Amino acid sequence: MSQIEIRDVSIEYKKPKSEETFVAIQGINLAIEKGSFVTIVGASGCGKSTLLLALAGLIRRARGSIRVEGRDVTGPGPDRAMVFQDASLLPWRSVHGNVRFGLELQRWSRDDLNERAARFVRMVGLGGFADYHPHQLSGGMRQRVNIARALAVDPQVLLMDEPFGALDAQTREVMGDELLRIWERDKKTAIFVTHSIDEAIFLGDRVVVMGRNPGHIRDVVEIDLPRPRAAAMLDSAAFIAYRRKLREYIAGDMQSLQMIKDVA
Amino acid sequence: MTVTDQIAPRRTFAIGPVLDRYYGAGVSTVSVLLFLLLWEFAAEWNWINIRFTSQPSQVFRAAVVLFQTPVFYHHAWVSFSEFVLGFALALVVSIPVGLVLGTSRRVRLFVEPPLMALYTAPRLALLPILIVWLGIGMASKVAVVFLGAVFPIIVNTIAGVRDADQRLLQAARAFGANQIDIFLKVLIPGSLPAILMGVRLGIGRGLLSVIVGEMFVSEAGIGYQLMTYGQGMHMNNLLVYAFVVSFFGYGLTMSVRVLEDRVRSWRSVA
Numbered sequence: 047m048s049q050i051e052i053r054d055v056s057i058e059y060k061k062p063k064s065e066e067t068f069v070a071i072q073g074i075n076l077a078i079e080k081g082s083f084v085t086i087v088g089a090s091g092c093g094k095s096t097l098l099l100a101l102a103g104l105i106r107r108a109r110g111s112i113r114v115e116g117r118d119v120t121g122p123g124p125d126r127a128m129v130f131q132d133a134s135l136l137p138w139r140s141v142h143g144n145v146r147f148g149l150e151l152q153r154w155s156r157d158d159l160n161e162r163a164a165r166f167v168r169m170v171g172l173g174g175f176a177d178y179h180p181h182q183l184s185g186g187m188r189q190r191v192n193i194a195r196a197l198a199v200d201p202q203v204l205l206m207d208e209p210f211g212a213l214d215a216q217t218r219e220v221m222g223d224e225l226l227r228i229w230e231r232d233k234k235t236a237i238f239v240t241h242s243i244d245e246a247i248f249l250g251d252r253v254v255v256m257g258r259n260p261g262h263i264r265d266v267v268e269i270d271l272p273r274p275r276a277a278a279m280l281d282s283a284a285f286i287a288y289r290r291k292l293r294e295y296i297a298g299d300m301q302s303l304q305m306i307k308d309v310a
Numbered sequence: 311m312t313v314t315d316q317i318a319p320r321r322t323f324a325i326g327p328v329l330d331r332y333y334g335a336g337v338s339t340v341s342v343l344l345f346l347l348l349w350e351f352a353a354e355w356n357w358i359n360i361r362f363t364s365q366p367s368q369v370f371r372a373a374v375v376l377f378q379t380p381v382f383y384h385h386a387w388v389s390f391s392e393f394v395l396g397f398a399l400a401l402v403v404s405i406p407v408g409l410v411l412g413t414s415r416r417v418r419l420f421v422e423p424p425l426m427a428l429y430t431a432p433r434l435a436l437l438p439i440l441i442v443w444l445g446i447g448m449a450s451k452v453a454v455v456f457l458g459a460v461f462p463i464i465v466n467t468i469a470g471v472r473d474a475d476q477r478l479l480q481a482a483r484a485f486g487a488n489q490i491d492i493f494l495k496v497l498i499p500g501s502l503p504a505i506l507m508g509v510r511l512g513i514g515r516g517l518l519s520v521i522v523g524e525m526f527v528s529e530a531g532i533g534y535q536l537m538t539y540g541q542g543m544h545m546n547n548l549l550v551y552a553f554v555v556s557f558f559g560y561g562l563t564m565s566v567r568v569l570e571d572r573v574r575s576w577r578s579v580a
Contacts, residue, residue: 102484104480104483104484122483122486127485128484128485130477130480133475134481136478138499138500138576151487152485179576
């Protein structure tokens with residue numbers, strides 16, 4: 047049995063001010079092994095973030111089951127932690143305080159709190175910035191705090207929703223490297239949503255490609271690149287082949303959308 | 311970080327920043343001093359009738375005398391305690407009420423119409439009723455201070471809670487926050503700037519209420535003294551009391567503003 051088993055999951059939203067429902071994702075099946083790094087990529091509107099939120103237990107599913115370590119996901123739990131996009135840090139708390147936040151919410155004992163928070167602040171390389179507030183940090187530093195906050199609660203599974211989406215290209219690459227460096231230490235299962243194909247290949251053991259109308263899984267591509275990954279691989283023949291393949295999937299998706307627009 | 315150091319030549323003398331810092335206070339002080347001087351000499355040279363306007367030096371002398379009498383402290387204490395009691399009551403009621411109203415749409419829809427009616431109505435119009443109910447002693451003034459201060463704080467607290475960043479709420483829930491955690495760790499700290507703004511407005515309203523309430527009907531307090539001195543044309547003493555109220559209100563408002571600025575500082579760059 048895999049650590050995470052997603053079976054026939056559908057999620058629907060009620061459209062505002064009408065009885066109609068909008069099907070965000072439909073018939074999703076996916077099994078994820080403990081310790082693997084899975085990336086989910088797809089054009090916007092394919093429901094990749096919706097799937098992640100469902101895994102986090104933050105939205106209800108219309109159908110299907112999600113199990114983590116055999117337990118049905120009915121809400122947020124300490125076995126999963128989420129790294130959000132930019133601006134999910136409490137602006138009135140310091141770096142240290144933000145990392146503490148998750149620990150406080152999960153009722154870690156008083157003695158552990160400060161020491162553990164400090165340890166994870168150091169781990170993401172922000173030891174000298176523990177007393178800074180989010181508005182004093184760069185986007186990349188803020189996302190380091192976000193990652194530290196999630197890792198500090200010692201989850202089984204790390205969920206990341208386009209964590210580097212708001213960063214510039216250079217910072218993004220640095221953060222990717224950094225994330226892998228941290229991940230290699232104890233290889234927690236990681237699920238990473240992104241719209242960047244390169245990022246998906248560079249980080250993942252497997253890339254889940256999603257399509258839309260409604261959101262579904264088109265393919266799961268095994269990435270056979272050695273770890274630790276290095277920036278030089280971005281130019282390797284294997285990487286370029288993966289990139290071409292994934293780009294075709296996603297371009298196809300864009301095209302089908304264009305056709306729908308033309309018909310309408 | 312290091313590059314910017316090379317661009318702008320630094321000021322050599324520390325006097326620049328110091329001047330910048332005290333510039334605003336300096337200009338304001340000059341303005342106040344000029345006004346007092348003008349007043350003093352206008353009265354001295356009979357440009358204005360001293361009987362109606364008094365004169366800063368006379369007011370100052372009256373203050374020195376007044377501050378040595380127990381009568382002054384008696385009246386100041388009455389007003390002060392009415393204000394503090396009414397205001398404390400307003401704080402205790404308004405913040406929880408505002409938090410609940412900000413969170414629950416249903417409760418808000420239910421309570422908002424009468425609340426808004428009371429907020430916009432001149433609450434001093436209720437004073438005669440309060441006096442019928444509570445008498446002419448402290449209680450009616452405490453009630454009118456309460457009514458003056460409670461609504462701006464409620465309304466601002468509601469606004470603060472409703473403005474809460476949804477992304478922060480979602481992040482908190484993802485880490486397993488329950489409703490109490492969300493109140494204590496996200497909603498309250500997040501709406502603190504708005505709450506403090508309400509408190510600041512409430513101070514002004516409450517102070518106005520206590521003074522007018524005492525003028526209207528009472529047996530003691532600064533408002534009562536203002537009325538008495540006014541009727542007797544004792545301009546010097548009247549102005550001493552008026553200044554005391556102004557300074558108190560100004561000092562309190564400014565200290566809340568300082569607090570507000572500090573709490574709001576995390577928003578300044580974002």
